[in-house]
Amino acid sequence: MILQRLLGDRIDGGSLTLVLPDGQRSSVGTGAPEIVARIHDKGALLALLRNPRLAFGELYMEGRLTLDQGSLINLLSLVIGANRFEDGGHKGRLKKQLGFIKSLLPRRNDATAARRNVAHHYDLDERLYRLFLDPDLQYSCAYFHDTARGLAGAQADKKAHIAAKLDLRPGQRVLDIGCGWGGMALTLNRLAGVEVLGVTLSEEQLRVARQRAEEAGVADQVRFELVDYRALAGRFDRIVSVGMFEHVGAAHYGEFFAKCRELLTDDGVMLLHTIGKYGKAGKPDPFTDKWIFPGYHLPSLSQMMAASEEVRLIATDVETLRLHYAYTLRHWLANCHAHRAEIVALYDERFFRMWEYYLAAGAVAFENGAMNNFQVQYVRDRRALPITRDYMVEAEQRYRAMLAG
Amino acid sequence: MILQRLLGDRIDGGSLTLVLPDGQRSSVGTGAPEIVARIHDKGALLALLRNPRLAFGELYMEGRLTLDQGSLINLLSLVIGANRFEDGGHKGRLKKQLGFIKSLLPRRNDATAARRNVAHHYDLDERLYRLFLDPDLQYSCAYFHDTARGLAGAQADKKAHIAAKLDLRPGQRVLDIGCGWGGMALTLNRLAGVEVLGVTLSEEQLRVARQRAEEAGVADQVRFELVDYRALAGRFDRIVSVGMFEHVGAAHYGEFFAKCRELLTDDGVMLLHTIGKYGKAGKPDPFTDKWIFPGYHLPSLSQMMAASEEVRLIATDVETLRLHYAYTLRHWLANCHAHRAEIVALYDERFFRMWEYYLAAGAVAFENGAMNNFQVQYVRDRRALPITRDYMVEAEQRYRAMLAG
Numbered sequence: 186m187i188l189q190r191l192l193g194d195r196i197d198g199g200s201l202t203l204v205l206p207d208g209q210r211s212s213v214g215t216g217a218p219e220i221v222a223r224i225h226d227k228g229a230l231l232a233l234l235r236n237p238r239l240a241f242g243e244l245y246m247e248g249r250l251t252l253d254q255g256s257l258i259n260l261l262s263l264v265i266g267a268n269r270f271e272d273g274g275h276k277g278r279l280k281k282q283l284g285f286i287k288s289l290l291p292r293r294n295d296a297t298a299a300r301r302n303v304a305h306h307y308d309l310d311e312r313l314y315r316l317f318l319d320p321d322l323q324y325s326c327a328y329f330h331d332t333a334r335g336l337a338g339a340q341a342d343k344k345a346h347i348a349a350k351l352d353l354r355p356g357q358r359v360l361d362i363g364c365g366w367g368g369m370a371l372t373l374n375r376l377a378g379v380e381v382l383g384v385t386l387s388e389e390q391l392r393v394a395r396q397r398a399e400e401a402g403v404a405d406q407v408r409f410e411l412v413d414y415r416a417l418a419g420r421f422d423r424i425v426s427v428g429m430f431e432h433v434g435a436a437h438y439g440e441f442f443a444k445c446r447e448l449l450t451d452d453g454v455m456l457l458h459t460i461g462k463y464g465k466a467g468k469p470d471p472f473t474d475k476w477i478f479p480g481y482h483l484p485s486l487s488q489m490m491a492a493s494e495e496v497r498l499i500a501t502d503v504e505t506l507r508l509h510y511a512y513t514l515r516h517w518l519a520n521c522h523a524h525r526a527e528i529v530a531l532y533d534e535r536f537f538r539m540w541e542y543y544l545a546a547g548a549v550a551f552e553n554g555a556m557n558n559f560q561v562q563y564v565r566d567r568r569a570l571p572i573t574r575d576y577m578v579e580a581e582q583r584y585r586a587m588l589a590g
Numbered sequence: 591m592i593l594q595r596l597l598g599d600r601i602d603g604g605s606l607t608l609v610l611p612d613g614q615r616s617s618v619g620t621g622a623p624e625i626v627a628r629i630h631d632k633g634a635l636l637a638l639l640r641n642p643r644l645a646f647g648e649l650y651m652e653g654r655l656t657l658d659q660g661s662l663i664n665l666l667s668l669v670i671g672a673n674r675f676e677d678g679g680h681k682g683r684l685k686k687q688l689g690f691i692k693s694l695l696p697r698r699n700d701a702t703a704a705r706r707n708v709a710h711h712y713d714l715d716e717r718l719y720r721l722f723l724d725p726d727l728q729y730s731c732a733y734f735h736d737t738a739r740g741l742a743g744a745q746a747d748k749k750a751h752i753a754a755k756l757d758l759r760p761g762q763r764v765l766d767i768g769c770g771w772g773g774m775a776l777t778l779n780r781l782a783g784v785e786v787l788g789v790t791l792s793e794e795q796l797r798v799a800r801q802r803a804e805e806a807g808v809a810d811q812v813r814f815e816l817v818d819y820r821a822l823a824g825r826f827d828r829i830v831s832v833g834m835f836e837h838v839g840a841a842h843y844g845e846f847f848a849k850c851r852e853l854l855t856d857d858g859v860m861l862l863h864t865i866g867k868y869g870k871a872g873k874p875d876p877f878t879d880k881w882i883f884p885g886y887h888l889p890s891l892s893q894m895m896a897a898s899e900e901v902r903l904i905a906t907d908v909e910t911l912r913l914h915y916a917y918t919l920r921h922w923l924a925n926c927h928a929h930r931a932e933i934v935a936l937y938d939e940r941f942f943r944m945w946e947y948y949l950a951a952g953a954v955a956f957e958n959g960a961m962n963n964f965q966v967q968y969v970r971d972r973r974a975l976p977i978t979r980d981y982m983v984e985a986e987q988r989y990r991a992m993l994a995g
Binding site for chain 1: 675676678733734735856868869870890891892895896899900902904905906907908909910911912913914962970971972973977978979980983
């Protein structure tokens with residue numbers, strides 16, 4: 186019964202059995218994968234009915250919803266697959282069906298818990314990231330030009346893809362907003378002889394990035410600073426920002442684009458790489474907002490364009506990476522599973538399950554939910570770039586070969 | 591003095607002398623091109639001060655503003671070049687400076703004249719279009735992959751560019767909304783063995799398109815109908831629409847995208863090619879709206895995205911063609927000049943000047959104004975296309991060779 190409420194009358198490609206606290210079993214669907222999920226207490230059942238999008242992840246994390254058979258990602262695929270964005274998502278049916286239940290239940294305020302638990306995503310131990318990311322520590326959507334090249338290859342190809350869109354020349358000054366552990370900045374320098382300033386707000390990332398620049402002997406060309414991009418002055422020939430815009434928040438889009446325009450030279454080029462949404466940007470996923478990325482916001486293309494048009498940034502090229510992040514997340518998830526013992530040793534079982542849920546839910550959201558990854562190329566002046574995309578194709582092949590060789 | 595009001599204190603790259611009705615001369619700028627424009631009567635001067643964007647074209651058309659020296663397009667380039675979109679356009683300075691003058695002058699209502707004069711752009715004599723378009727009668731932005739290939743080559747390359755983005759397979763059903771004289775439909779059939787239905791609202795275009803399909807021996811595969819796309823039923827694997835969206839009007843964007851989604855198969859692909867604006871879509875150019883394309887509206891990307899997101903069409907790829915339409919219009923303008931006598935014989939001197947102004951003003955608007963040409967690729971399902979753009983690059987090279995050979 187609860188299953189019908191969540192999934193409707195039928196699901197495609199698999200079956201799901203729910204074992205309730207009193208031992209009662211309820212099933213939908215047929216065939217593989219066969220998933221058996223167990224709900225351990227009545228409170229869990231109520232929470233699931235009240236706020237399924239949040240409770241699902243929390244109950245899994247807390248071990249109050251476990252799997253007797255099958256994998257988490259297949260379970261999530263069944264749920265999201267029954268509510269595909271392409272078919273209108275969960276807005277229609279789920280909202281209607283759950284609305285009346287929700288209205289009967291008391292509300293909790295979890296704000297305190299939210300702040301306490303994970304406000305510091307990027308300050309997590311570097312060892313954690315080393316356990317599931319590629320060796321270059323690219324913590325953003327890879328580009329699977331050739332799936333056979335695996336995660337590390339796809340992350341290299343992503344850097345080549347982005348570098349090609351930046352139309353780089355030796356000696357140019359490049360700003361990397363949200364530089365992570367420095368992999369993109371170091372790669373742009375290596376590929377095109379540009380000088381890069383990478384900025385981050387994480388001391389941990391700064392330390393690692395600086396150390397890597399030292400080790401590569403390019404600390405004079407690739408610098409890193411612990412600074413908010415809004416505090417920067419000067420101008421840059423190129424700006425690249427990968428996986429940072431998600432944290433800007435819709436209320437600050439205008440400020441973001443105005444500052445980027447100000448930091449860009451008249452003939453400058455910017456490449457913005459961000460998770461986005463296909464449809465109208467709605468509320469953030471409650472689990473992700475509470476446990477993983479507090480305050481995150483995923484833009485629709487119309488939102489990004491409205492904000493950037495306002496400051497006369499010209500969007501010259503938009504590519505919607507649709508399934509690449511799903512592939513990326515499935516790699517990360519597999520790496521986490523392979524290093525489960527180490528991750529549990531670093532943190533605990535509960536953390537592992539939270540992390541697992543975050544990655545698995547992300548993968549299925551890119552597969553059937555509203556999520557994608559936009560790459561938007563901006564200029565201030567329409568003449569800043571060649572008139573066709575040929576330069577991208579040529580540079581990308583060259584860069585890809587340099588990184589593969 | 592009037593010049594300073596229109597252009598500010600300085601202009602770049604050229605000089606402009608204005609000869610007023612009383613013989614008084616006023617100049618700005620230095621160097622080539624040297625342009626000398628003459629205003630023949632005091633009423634013209636007043637009209638220019640009252641509503642420069644409309645009056646400029648009308649006075650030129652009526653022969654009340656003529657050139658003693660220099661070309662129209664260079665004159666327009668000076669004016670627009672002093673008010674580049676990149677520098678904020680004419681909104682700021684011009685608006686302020688002309689506002690007080692405008693407020694002192696009486697207003698005319700030109701609505702009757704507007705309707706009388708050019709409601710029937712596409713019903714103009716086919717012979718006119720043959721005099722300035724390429725042999726395939728492509729009346730939209732070309733793609734100058736190689737400028738040495740001239741207009742006809744660039745129009746062929748445009749068709750290859752669009753065909754590649756449609757990811758065509760033999761036997762697919764393609765709908766061409768606003769098919770013009772049939773060139774795109776015939777080319778898609780030739781390149782990829784697809785069946786095409788082209789729809790137009792112009793009887794003249796329909797006649798020519800059908801005749802061409804007959805002559806090519808493909809009338810069974812490439813059909814043309816005189817029908818509003820909103821009246822169509824059935825579903826198509828691919829939809830292409832080139833240079834038609836400009837006439838839809840912002841109030842009807844929702845209806846347009848909803849109908850396109852309905853006409854597209856679940857795994858369908860659509861390619862929309864339309865003139866657009868870099869910044870926020872504002873009022874239409876008054877001369878173009880009155881004399882050339884009554885009721886036209888140029889969308890910003892944010893407008894298009896907001897309308898298409900509403901019906902869950904997924905924008906997978908956006909390319910902003912920036913200078914291609916300027917090149918195209920300069921070719922068309924040169925062709926008009928080369929065939930001036932024939933065009934004047936078909937219509938009259940006044941028509942020629944109107945047409946000349948429309949093309950020249952268009953060219954400079956693409957060079958320094960707010961205009962561009964968007965190509966937006968849409969799908970209903972994220973899995974409808976390969977995950978990288980490689981298929982586009984491969985198909986385009988193949989198609990380009992087929993059309994060049």
